[in-house]
Amino acid sequence: MTILTDAQLAAAQKRIVAVLSFGQILGGIAFGATVSLGALLAADLSGDDALSGLATASVTLGAAAAAIPLGRAAGRWGRRFSLTAGNLFALFGVMVVVGAASLRSFPLLLVGIIMIGAGNAGNLQSRFAATDLASPKHRGRDLSVVVWSTTIGAVAAPLMLTPGEQLGALIGMPPLTGSYLFSFVAQAAALTLYLVALRPDPLLTAQARARDAGSGPALDAGIDRPWVARYAMFAVAGSHVVMASVMAMTPIHLSHMVHAQHGASTSTTDVTALVGVTIALHVGGMYALSPLFGILADRWGRVRTILLGQALLAASLLFAIFVSGEAWGVIVALTLLGLGWSAATVAGATLLTEVTPVGARARRQGLSDSIMSLSAATAAALAGVVLSGFGYAGLAIAESVFVIAIVALTPFAVRRIRASRSA
Template sequence: MSALTTEALHALQRRSVLVLSLGQVLGGIAFGATVSLGALLAADLSGDDALSGLATASVTLGAAAFAIPLARFAARRGRRLSLTAGNLFALLGVGIVILSAALRVFPLLLVGIVMIGMGNAGNLQSRFAATDLASPQHRGRDLSIVVWSTTIGGVAGPLLLTPGEALGQAIGMPPLTGSYLFSLVAQTAALVLYLVALRPDPLLTALNMAATPSTATVLGADVDRPVSARYAIFAVSGSHAVMASVMAMTPIHLSHMAHGAHGAAATSTDVTLLVGVTIALHVAGMYGLSPVFGILADRWGRVPVVLLGQAMLAGSLLTAIFAGEHAAGVMVALILLGLGWSAATVAGAALLTESSTVQMRPRRQGLSDSLMSLTAAVGAAGAGFVLTQFGYGGLGGVALVIVVAIIVLAPFGRIRAAV
């Protein structure tokens, strides 16, 4: 691998980004369906809205538990096999979710969602895989392209709720599980894609280049900046916790709004349509403009774009506080929530990558993904209690504290990034 010419290296990077992007399109379908249906299924099977947050908590807990082992596996065996392992766990999880709905067993539902979360750890790792062979001046752009690719599947997932329900009813599937059929097909296709097409492996190639003196600096200065890396991890995990906690409770909040508007006349179609459109807009915000944020992070610097993300997150939470009882207000809040998450995640991931040596990257990337998912799980689990006690606006107020902390600590990231 050390004999790669610059032209061959760039060609390999373009191929890797293409394969990773296609995989994210497919993986986003399962993610979108789980986000939209998980809370509704949890509330239905448990009979308690306060437990609905456990769905998002479970998916993030699964990602948290699997992120570090998956990163270590990637460091030993490469991205190709680690991403494939994530797809296998997601496939098993989808099957268990469908079975739990058929048997109406709430704990089994959580087991299935945890396994989907373990698969989502692989999806999260894809954005770092895009940076393995990226040149420093295009690192944010390449990372953001892979993040953007999730838009297609992530938006399609929620929008497939209604046709998925119709298909599920036609073949006798349990309520609220029909769109998981699309998830099964998409995850299988992603598994085959990674296994066949992600060759040669980008991470193993980068590690081989780093071990060879003549090519060690081809991908940029290999300097360790631990303070900057720690801030990047905090900014990414904090932003994700804000996004996940608010998003987890939005389907329940919208369900209450639909029943409040239509009363007993409200149907499951009314609820799934309102939830599906809102979550689709949110997911579009999460991924749709990520290339813009990637380019800005390359041109302006990583920390300024992280702060741009916090400004949008703050706007989202203030909208939820003051206009959260109106459907339009919730949609605006969820779009801004997605945009803020996108800017912070893209810039923060680029900052973490360039603040770590090639050998340290998989370990820190796994730690970042684990903490990101763990804090989101805690936030989502607590969000159900906050929603029932203080309402949607109260939830926005609590999340705003995290945004302020990320802004206040920003100098730590900027100082180290300038070294």
């Protein structure tokens, strides 16, 4: 592989970030239907609200199962291979979900959602791909730009629920599956984009530069700080558990709330409209301000930005505890939930990258994503049981344990960072 000059590297990085950003727009459209409709489909096909959490559990389980293999594949064959492999998983998953709804098969639905989750593991790697060739002082910014790009597709996807239902009904698709038409087209477009335009491959180029004796400071090989890396993984995973658990149960909570307020006259469209708006604002919180959090992570510090994320998550949980009986309270809670997740994820992923040498990054990043997804899958599966037994407020109280744990561990990570800098 030809080693790029610093000028060529900067130009390549701009192009790679642009390609990854556009791919994330398409990925957001593709993934949004599962986020919005998975719990409703699971409750409908299973006939039991307590099993609705298995939808989010399945999507995160699929991401957990695929994260490490895709990370290792990226380390060996590059980001282009792992991203397109994820797209293929998701494409097949969409078809299986629609088939499951048609056959009224709950187990088959979970299989399809697991495959979509495996595809999302590839999407998650896009944020790390943005850091492969980034200079250290802009690492958080470049990562956050790619995360932000998901806003467009992810916010649009929940708002497509009603048009998707109408379009699906016209062509005879099962209820609650029409939006998956948009998902399929978007995933196919993203696959084509990565195959054609993600050149040079960012990770393979970074590895080549790290092996080259004259690579210079533009792309540091990195000093290994495993204890700090573990803290970063826990901060990302814990924040994701809080977000996934509360978000997964929000459609069910809103459905119950709407039916309680309007009785038997409530239509499916009434529920999906409220769910669509709420999830759209939540996903907007997850991605819209990520560039701000990336800049804060670069200038203010990675750990401080992680703590900002925990403060926002705590505020979200307070709204969920005390104002969960009002639609506006749930909307505020979900928006803050997205913002807290964004700050913690951007800063945590950036911290993990910079405390890991280039040669180990893809493997450790895959491990982080796997832990994050597996933890969230377990929590989301239990969230339906907690919701049924203790209500929405009870679920929020339970999730506050993770916020407290992340804050409590922060001083230990700060001491490790200071010790490694002074060594």
